[in-house]
Amino acid sequence: MKRKLLRAAVGAWLLFAVTLTCTALRQTTGTAQTPAGLWRTTDDKTGQPKGEVRVYEQNGRWFAQITRVYDSKDAQSRCDDCRDERKNLPITGLTIVRNMTPANGEYEGGDILDPDTGKVYRCKFRLEDGGQKLVVRGFLGFSLLGRTQTWVRLP
Numbered sequence: 001m002k003r004k005l006l007r008a009a010v011g012a013w014l015l016f017a018v019t020l021t022c023t024a025l026r027q028t029t030g031t032a033q034t035p036a037g038l039w040r041t042t043d044d045k046t047g048q049p050k051g052e053v054r055v056y057e058q059n060g061r062w063f064a065q066i067t068r069v070y071d072s073k074d075a076q077s078r079c080d081d082c083r084d085e086r087k088n089l090p091i092t093g094l095t096i097v098r099n100m101t102p103a104n105g106e107y108e109g110g111d112i113l114d115p116d117t118g119k120v121y122r123c124k125f126r127l128e129d130g131g132q133k134l135v136v137r138g139f140l141g142f143s144l145l146g147r148t149q150t151w152v153r154l155p
Contacts, residue, residue: 035062035107035127035134039151052154053096055134062107064097066115081118091115097123097136112138121146 035055043050052068069075069092078088086094099110106126113120121138128135132153139146 033127033131035125038067038154039064039134040154041151042149044147044149053151055097060101061110062097062100062102063095064112065095066092068092079113079115079118082113082115083118084120086113087118097125100125112136114138 034057036057037055039053039055041050041053042048049070051066051070051074053064054067055062055064057063075092077091079086079091079094080088082089094113094115096113096115097110098112100107100123101109103109106124108124110123111120112123121140123136123138124143125134125136127133128150134151134153135148136151137143137146137148
């Protein structure tokens with residue numbers, strides 16, 4: 001009788017542990033499998049955190065919008081050098097990545113805006129480090145001619 005109770009208790013504990021583990025794995029991998037979320041960007045020249053960008057999906061395409069700029073002077077500025085419909089829009093709230101689509105484990109086919117220069121580049125990005133880093137590459141023509149930034153996921 002004691003053995004049956006012990007087996008039932010161990011079985012119930014094992015089922016609980018497996019269920020809890022599966023739920024935790026589903027929650028962490030569910031959010032880490034897409035680039036959706038808030039990311040910290042870094043200044044290419046100084047290596048210092050520059051701001052925060054929200055990546056989101058809309059109608060099957062991916063976009064990124066500046067949500068916060070850490071330098072108060074830059075936060076108040078506008079995209080004076082932009083040459084498209086984003087000209088003179090505030091930097092905070094500006095959509096800098098547009099029309100990305102998933103392909104072969106990364107996202108491509110869209111463009112990225114450098115708000116400091118107003119120049120628009122072709123773009124691709126991919127998740128790394130279990131979805132905690134987003135490696136973003138802007139380039140002209142060939143992917144070899146460009147620069148790469150690594151954005152870090154924020155909670």
